[in-house]
Amino acid sequence: MNIKTSVFVSSLFLLLFSTTVLQAQEDAYQKYRSMFQPIPTIPPIPADNSLTPERIALGEKLYWDRRTSKTGATSCGFCHHPAYYGAEPMDRSVGVFGEIHAANAHTVLNAAFHSSQFFSGSAATLEEQALGAIRSHVASRSWPEEVAQRLNRIPEYKAAAQEAYGAPLSEENIGKAIASFMRTLITPDYPLARWLQGDEQAMSEQQKRGMASFVDKGCAACHTSPYFSNFSFQKFEIEGGMHHEGRYKVTENEDDKFRYKVPSLLNVAMTPPYTHAGVIKTLPEMVEVMGEKMLNTKLEANEIEDITAFLHALTGEMPEDFMTIPVLPIGGGTGDFGPELMPSGKE
Numbered sequence: 423m424n425i426k427t428s429v430f431v432s433s434l435f436l437l438l439f440s441t442t443v444l445q446a447q448e449d450a451y452q453k454y455r456s457m458f459q460p461i462p463t464i465p466p467i468p469a470d471n472s473l474t475p476e477r478i479a480l481g482e483k484l485y486w487d488r489r490t491s492k493t494g495a496t497s498c499g500f501c502h503h504p505a506y507y508g509a510e511p512m513d514r515s516v517g518v519f520g521e522i523h524a525a526n527a528h529t530v531l532n533a534a535f536h537s538s539q540f541f542s543g544s545a546a547t548l549e550e551q552a553l554g555a556i557r558s559h560v561a562s563r564s565w566p567e568e569v570a571q572r573l574n575r576i577p578e579y580k581a582a583a584q585e586a587y588g589a590p591l592s593e594e595n596i597g598k599a600i601a602s603f604m605r606t607l608i609t610p611d612y613p614l615a616r617w618l619q620g621d622e623q624a625m626s627e628q629q630k631r632g633m634a635s636f637v638d639k640g641c642a643a644c645h646t647s648p649y650f651s652n653f654s655f656q657k658f659e660i661e662g663g664m665h666h667e668g669r670y671k672v673t674e675n676e677d678d679k680f681r682y683k684v685p686s687l688l689n690v691a692m693t694p695p696y697t698h699a700g701v702i703k704t705l706p707e708m709v710e711v712m713g714e715k716m717l718n719t720k721l722e723a724n725e726i727e728d729i730t731a732f733l734h735a736l737t738g739e740m741p742e743d744f745m746t747i748p749v750l751p752i753g754g755g756t757g758d759f760g761p762e763l764m765p766s767g768k769e
């Protein structure tokens with residue numbers, strides 16, 4: 423055999439060998455493939471609030487409008503900003519009067535798929551959730567009907583509401599419009615989804631190993647595909663994180679103290695700090711803490727790295743619309759705001 427043929431034969435051998443090894447590894451991941459599904463490209467839409475371009479456009483304006491808050495300081499976008507993947511980098515939110523909230527603002531991306539909203543699950547629908555955020559003592563401190571009155575004085579808003587819901591702004595259609603906009607804030611294009619759809623290169627070997635550990639160690643029991651949450655309420659007690667009593671807020675049942683809704687892990691790599699109160703600062707640390715507290719397991723350093731890499735495969739492309747802030751209707755911003763103007767004595 424001359425040198426050329428021998429190089430040829432040995433490289434052929436190598437090629438055969440490595441494809442067999444890779445094939446075997448791929449097969450090993452087939453089992454996991456069936457355990458995950460990509461998220462749908464359209465979220466559930468309630469029958470009484472069908473999604474139309476007019477409703478989405480109105481909701482987008484309200485989402486960004488500081489005139490929805492008592493002092494004009496905050497809007498949904500203030501705490502849930504696309505620059506931070508719909509979440510915020512602070513441990514806990516700062517409200518309209520500079521007060522500190524009990525919780526970190528988690529991302530609004532894909533919230534349209536959650537079966538309840540907030541760590542306590544206190545809002546069942548996005549419509550309720552949006553009104554809850556406007557009323558919140560910390561977030562906006564306004565009464566939605568006051569916001570409606572204020573914004574109806576701006577002709578462009580009144581007309582936009584008329585077009586979207588056939589009526590001027592009201593408590594009900596403010597909630598519905600914001601919810602409509604939120605239904606567009608979804609991220610169905612992420613590496614795991616692409617891999618599930620057949621793009622073998624979409625995830626690295628390390629991410630695939632991490633996927634296997636995520637299942638084998640038991641993370642998927644609570645962080646279930648496709649949303650990486652089963653939306654149950656689980657006990658989680660951590661130092662520095664007890665300002666918020668979790669599910670107890672809703673049920674007043676002692677056993678529900680410090681039970682929090684399992685958060686979705688979609689885009690989690692982009693939204694530190696972690697936990698309901700921003701107590702844990704980095705993703706590897708959070709993975710380690712979950713192993714200890716939820717699974718009673720001390721994860722090895724390489725397992726933590728692999729699982730962290732896998733969680734990066736859940737980062738999706740943000741919708742274009744979310745990254746451009748609309749120009750808002752002009753007017754109506756004077757004489758109506760300020761800490762001295764408390765909401766209509768209803769508190």
Ligand code: HEC
Binds near residue numbers: 515517533685
């Ligand atoms: C001052 C900051 C602030 C403002 C303003 C604010 N939020 Fe939030 N948001 C938070 C915090 C903090 C949480 C977590 C609270 C909790 O779960 O107890 C949250 C939770 C949420 C959630 C639930 C996410 C989940 O995973 O359960 C959604 C959805 C949301 N906000 C949307 C909105 C919308 C829509 C508006 C505007 C109407 C808004 N927020 C205004 C801070 C804010």
Ligand code: HEC
Binds near residue numbers: 640656
């Ligand atoms: C028994 C249910 C359960 C299991 C098992 C579990 N988790 Fe969690 N996970 C939760 C709950 C509940 C929270 C929310 C805690 C909080 O916000 O205070 C959470 C939070 C997280 C967060 C932070 C999310 C955020 O945005 O703040 C990450 C990351 C995470 N889990 C990853 C994992 C990994 C990785 C595993 C496996 C090693 C795992 N979890 C196992 C219930 C669970």
